[in-house]
Amino acid sequence: MNEVLELVFSTSFAFSVLRLTTPILLAALASVISERAGIGNITMEGTMLISAFMGVVVSAYTGSAWLGFLGGVVIGGLTGWLLSYIIFKLQVNDILAGIAINLIGSGGTVFLLFALTGVRGISTSLSSKVMPSIDIPFIRDIPILGEILSGHNIITYLSFVTVIVIWFLLFKTALGLRIRSVGENPDAAKSVGVNVYKTKSIALTIAGVLSGMGGVYMSMGYVSWFAKDLTAGRGWIGIAAAAMSGMHPVGAMVASVFFGIADAAANTLQTINLPSQLVLMIPYVVTLIAMCVYAYFRLQRKKKLARKKA
């Protein structure tokens, strides 16, 4: 037990929490903006895989990590736009379209990886680049805090900045006002001349960019290669985090950190003598339990409100 506590209350554990929060947070923000626009977007997992793969390939062929990042993010945005086209122009149910994109993300990347390298499992034969890690001056010199906060991958910092950006976008700009209005009452938005399709399409494209960042982080930061189903469900956990956030970026951040802790615990506890199957289950079991607890409390609050009204 002492061993466990020592592991959990170490600076390296806190450091890895932030490291593991990053992809979940980006997926959660993607889900928040989609839901605010009134779309059930479940493509984060697939989009992350597509972008993770794209980042590796582009950086390997250009030799530039930043071009790889750009490639991953752009393909993410395109995937988001494609989703909106499928849903609104081709009139396909959003969940079905989402499943299709997720399957493409999972299977298509492996197919292309094999086509490019002749290897099915992993992209180590491609000499892809990694996004830089950053030591923050001053902060890195603070004891404990410095060890936790400094030295992360640049995308980790970007992801937390994105929380503020998305909050600003949703609540402080005209576009955000329109996104929220088409999500809540599309007829109202339409009746005052807002282009509902365009607005939703923009929201989904932004969601795609965010997922794309999460994907690039996985293959060019968290690890330095692409492998089949590299994201390991983090896109889905991001959706769960968003659901618990009240569809607010700051709430999404809190929920994501919570899931980041679960993920970090799974990683850390592998080093001690516990069956690894059990340990690796932690993030998923925690997600399940958290969703149940959250659903229960939301139901209670709804009942209370209904009683108040009656």
Added chain:
Amino acid sequence: MSEILRVEHLMKVYGNGVMANKDINFTAEKGEIHAICGENGAGKSTLMKMLYGIEQPSEGDIYVKGEKVHLTSSAKAIEHSIGMVHQHFMLVPSLTVAENVVLGVEPKRGIKFDAKEAVRLTEEIAQKYNLSVPAKEKVENISVGLKQRVEIIKALLKGAEILILDEPTTVLTPQETEELFVELKHLRDEGHTILFISHKLYEVKKLCDRVTVMRGGRMIATKNVSEVSEADISRMMVGRDVVEVIEKDRAVPGDTVLKLSGVTCVNSSGRKLLDNVSLNVRKGVILGLAGVEGNGQHELLEAIAGIEKLTAGTIQFHGRDITNDSIRARREAGVSHIPEDRMAEGTAKKFSITNNILAGRQRNPRYTGKVLFKMKEIRAEADTLVREYQVKCSGREQEIGMLSGGNIQKVVVAREFSAGPEVILVDQPTRGIDIGAATFIRNRLVQLRDEGKAILVNSADLNEVLGLSDSLAVFHNGRITGYFEDTSALTEEELGLYMLGIKKQTAEEIEEKFHG
């Protein structure tokens, strides 16, 4: 006064072939409140939708300030200074009043949405037109009357000079209505034109300068309100165009089959859809339910069918209380129901004619063995009904959605009439179908009456109700305002007065007719 809006030969035919507007011509002047009156289904909504760019006319032209316009979207209508306050508010609940007001024309400072400017704009208009609203409050927290005011401000901010209000008072309390009228008169005095859609005639009398009456998709007349009485308007609204005679002998009333006492239904928001309705329905009689749509006729049929749950009162069938019986139990006891909407409730679109006829009979041992359907029996029945009801189709296995409206309705009617009913509830029997099918169904109803069935008919087509019915109950606001044992002596004018709640029989008078 000068003309601001002119409509010439406007016609609208919907994709399904329904002609909602025929040759509409009218003008609105600058600075007038112009009422558009008509029953539901008269074509008011279609006209307004065309004026606000939601629907496009099939033929005809719209002129704003003398200039011909093509209103292909609401945005276009707004551009030509036309604003609309919808019956169901077009507001985003979680946004503030000011945010709702500026949505679509948001003020910006740099990349930021300028919330302060939004509040200022809202308050400026509020002050100018004396429409005070709490600009920073969320819309979900304000009253219905205020929401409507927000809608008006919204339209004014976008430069509306012509303001369309679609039955604005239905959701308001009497006090809120008073306030609205003061505000609207103020707007008129400022030079705005208001199109006030309503079928509440006393409101039209009180508020409006001119009135245009529509009926059956046509424009009947435009009059100065000061020169006509409520009764005049009502006559124009409900008057019959062509009387189609439905041939039938005098009814031979039998025993009472169905007895409703004090039937009351309340919807989820607390409004009384049916308010203490008592009726006796006898064998061999067609009882018509008349009224402006939405006054309880439809709900009464659903209550008897078991779809609408009662909050008070009882329903007796052959002296047995069936108030709490399930829909299935009622159907098995002999209640048939032709629902209002044949596509949503009457049929399963993707199913074959055979399966649609089978629906509801799947437990009947005649068609079902221990495990499997008796397909031979089922097919034979379907063939018989298709022949008997002259359903035009390629065969009983054709998908029902492929048929025309009239033939779909014939399948519904065939299923319900052939189930051996004692009471037949008929809701909009011939809405939107061709004359041939309509005549067929009406004659069938008379035939069933002669066989001793008890029939209740609700129809938006007043001709139909009057032509079919032996007795008539008139509804207003969920109550029966008049009951007529014999409809032959009833004039249209009188009926109109009862339908609009201007004239009422007392509960005692109605009661007496049941027992007298």
